[in-house]
Amino acid sequence: MKRKPDLLWILVILFGLGVVTTGYAQSLWANKTDAPIEIAQQQPPAFKR
Numbered sequence: 001m002k003r004k005p006d007l008l009w010i011l012v013i014l015f016g017l018g019v020v021t022t023g024y025a026q027s028l029w030a031n032k033t034d035a036p037i038e039i040a041q042q043q044p045p046a047f048k049r
Helices: 005-030
Strands: none
Touching: none
């Protein structure tokens, strides 16, 4: 009889890797405070008659 918890362990490892990767990416993104942030506000063109 074959054991199948291997698939479960693979899913657990992939989930853990995703959590670690997401946390690392968010920490890098949060440390980028010196980068200028551009906020572009688009205004509709004036209506001419």
